[in-house]
Amino acid sequence: MDTDPKRIVVIGAGFAGLWSALGAARKLDELRVPSDHIEVVVINGTPYHSIRVRNYEQPLDDTLVPLADVLDPAGVRHIPGTVRSIEPHNRRVGYDTDEAPAQWLEYDRLILAAGSALVRPAIPGLHEFTFDVDTFQGAARLHAHLLELCDQPPSPGRFTVVVVGAGLTGIELAAELPARLRSVAGEHQSDTIRVILADRSPRIGQAMGGAQPVIEEALVAQGIELLPGVSLDRVTCDSVQFAGGKLIDAGTVVWCGGMRASPLTAQFPVTLDPFGRVPVDAFLRVDNVPGVFAAGDCARLLIDGERPSVMSCQHGRPMGRFAGHNAVCDLLGLDMLPLGIDWYTTILDLGPWGAVYTEGWERRLASQGAAAKATKRTINCERIYPPRNGSRADLFAAAAPVVQAPPYTVRDAD
Template identity: 45%
Template sequence: MKRHILVLGAGFGGVWSALSAARLLDLNGSTDVQITVLAPQAELRIRPRFYEPNVHEMKASLAELFDATGIQFVEGVAANIDTSGKRVEYIAAPGVHSWLSYDKLVLATGSRLNRPAIEGIERAFDVDEIETAACLERHIKALADYPESEARNTVVVCGGGFTGIETATELPARLRAVLGADAKVNVIVVDRGAEIGAALGKGISPSIAEASAHLGIEWCLDASVAGIDTNGVTLADGRHIQAQTVIWTVGFRASSLTEQVPGERDSLGRLHVDANLKVLGQNDIYAAGDVAYAATDDEGHYAAMSCQHAIALGRHAGNNVAADLLGVPTTAYRQPKYVTCLDLGEWGAVYTEGWDRQLKLVKEEAKTLKGNINSIWIYPPIAERATALAAADPSIPVA
């Protein structure tokens, strides 16, 4: 009977884990190991683009890619991990529960937006999933049917981090496309920071401030949301902002499946892993993507919850889980180069290098780079075996 590598999740970490494992098995002529990906859909959802319009297009089918590379796909939602029995329970359809056994497991189930216990939080939209982003898109398109008012034309974005900024700077154009080119639209970012873009550091914040001024985006600083109602947002200091659209972008946590794996976790729920991305204290479980708390270098930096890191983490986790089974040398995960490319709507974009975010490109130059990242670089390889497996080499730099 074939030995079994089970990969949970078909996001960036999961897809590249499966491909990288297949690559190493192929290089070693191994035919007695089966790779299975368990996920709700056989598609890579391009989550970094969910702030854009036409969000239903932000996905790439994986069926042909998996067929070309000999990776088995099982449709279902992982529900329970039995680490002692080395098996995973999953829900294949409502009321249908099944189990998959494994010799080695790669946990790559990603992260989710964390909604705090704030009154009315259920009224807020988000761009965390295709389905929720599509709900926001339908709402924006429907605004034209509402009577004109300041509240109708106002969107409050809760959170001034990466997701909040990209969402906010895209909104003026999206709103005018619906309400008219001359419509007076109001986009307000509510953020705890003392300065615009403070969460992203001094190297990048001046560009965010310039873009915000150019686009007419208002920042409500040193502020937090106390409640959301049908008329808008109430801040902790008692101020109320009238808005018919509120978008929540604050706080992400690793998949709750990490809680079923004995091991140390960081404040975001990510499992501590060694240099090979094996979960500390576990012999047969690896982690990739947003569920892995992994050192990128020897200077105290750890992988961020981003596709930039998830792709490289997947390439290494898949390689090493296969190497573990085959008894061949592993490849330690290291990703010393870190870049940031932040979309800033019609103003352009900003590109920085290093953890201190040294400014390299702005406006149109950075926007062109961002376009390549979003439409080419983060998509899966073509469904041709040799090309796809070669693309999963862990020695390939991501940034």
């Protein structure tokens, strides 16, 4: 056997990257391969695993998991750094750290799991004046701004928040905002609060199948104004304008206009999909790029053999577990495992009203209100977290290349 030290490099420690690294470490442990023979190294922009799906909530204190807590027990090295370039022909990645720019790390197998970021089109004022909940930092900035509203001089839109983009993120955020604004504005100013959810599509929640009427009902019941069929034209520090001239005084505008894969995907000689994702096969190997795997929002996998994976935590976590496992198997000449998931669910938080749970790609309504909310809390606060007790055995058990059952809920028909 070749005994030269080998290295598996993972870019990113989000849902896909963290589970890629743990999946690889688990398989090496199972095979009794010492870490001085094959090491697993993660390069991530921060020293944290961010539970990004919770960024519409407050408080966010519990959403940053220190990488040391979950990677050290598994024997995975982690570098806080930003990958700038990938050279697949030389099998190396270039990255910067705060201490030292322009470093290189060679790999034997690479897993690209650098995720996605909010798309920001060139709409006047969008960069300067909008907030977002795409990252922990973005969500913290929005929260700090809301807390300062009371200190601002009275103005027509002081307690008006316009959320632009009514995808899942925009809906979840809008549903939280009335209660958050009430706690900021206080009782005496609560009648000046407005939360408006705007979107291009003809109906809010258009793509949500059987959940669409539930979403409208829940938002309206919480006093949220729905503004479908509008296109954003311009944002200023105190207003938002839509095509056709509709102008709203608003002290806060939050942009929730969709995600695009990390620009690192463009470093490979492959055709990217419309979201900027690299195509991968059922083993998570990037098409025609030897030694490279991809997982999560960076990768487009036919998840059930027919439909493309969705940029989601739901798909990112299993993609990571299988990518890590397969990177080790590929390196050692062992059989790899194909990933296929034959179920799909959507569980959307609707604030204090509850939540809504759908099944299948056509989104059949399964449960709503308090029952769906209980499921959502279990997902956001337990299911998607890595074990945080420092146990190597627990981390490896959670990283096994298996497909979990759909989240449990008490069905409307039960």
